[in-house]
Amino acid sequence: MNESPDLELQLREALRETSAPPLLRARILNAAASRGRRSSHAVLWRRIVALAALLTIGSFGLYRWEQRRRAEAVAEQFKLALRIAHREVLEVQAKLVVEVPVQLPQTN
Amino acid sequence: MIKKQVFAVLLMSWLAAAAQEIDLRALKALEAKASETTDINLGPEQIKLMMGLGSELAPELQGLGKTVERVQVKTLQFDKEGAYTLAETEKLRESVMTGNLVSLISVKKKNGFTEIAMRKGPKGENAGFLIVNVEPTEIAVVSIVGQLDLSSLAKLSGKLGVPNIQMGPAETSKKKGSAKQEEEELF
Structure with a gap:
């Protein structure tokens, strides 16, 4: 039964209303604000990195597409050049055949 | 020292590539009078780019891409005769018929001429051909630098x-x- 008053005292002491330490409110508010700032910086950086990656991939894709388009154009020009070369040789050949007829030996 | 050597090699290869290009400035003045023109000038860079298409290219084109270094074609077509004088086309002949060329066919007429010449490499090997065909209403110049001769062209x-x-x-x-x-x- 001796312990009851002590316990009661201890409880009373524990539940006693005390005033908050000075500047606690300011510290809590500062901590919350800096956590918010850190989080918004991280989000911003993530967005920048994602945008940069997207731009890099997009530019590379565009470059590859452009290179391919140019390569196809070159291939077409190459083929056209061969066709013209072929045509010119044929024309010259035809001209020579017409202008310099082959004289066949006379046979009896 | 190495830098100088690399620079010299690059300069030499650039000069070699530039030397292979025939001078077609003589046709500049006639372009305005032409009703239709074709102008193709593919150098080593463009051909390398084309080769980047790999297996998508026809096998013949893949083979030619490995051996041909430069392709130049210029054709001018005119609606009527007399758009140019022979003196003007003589300038063209003088400017393109340079280098290691061996004339195969040379035909002169009063209103035009035809030249077909083989290009020879430094060791006398076949290094392409040149065709210049001047007719009353058409001028055509075809220059191929590389291992393509007329018989290979015929096979195409x-x-x-x-x-x-x-x-x-x-x-x-x-x-x-x-x-x-x-x-x-x-x-």
């Missing part, structure tokens, strides 16, 4: 859009009309 008949007409003395004049017709369809 029926491939890569080249009309399937065999080059040779027989029946050429008869088939000329159909070659033109076939090409018109292709273009």
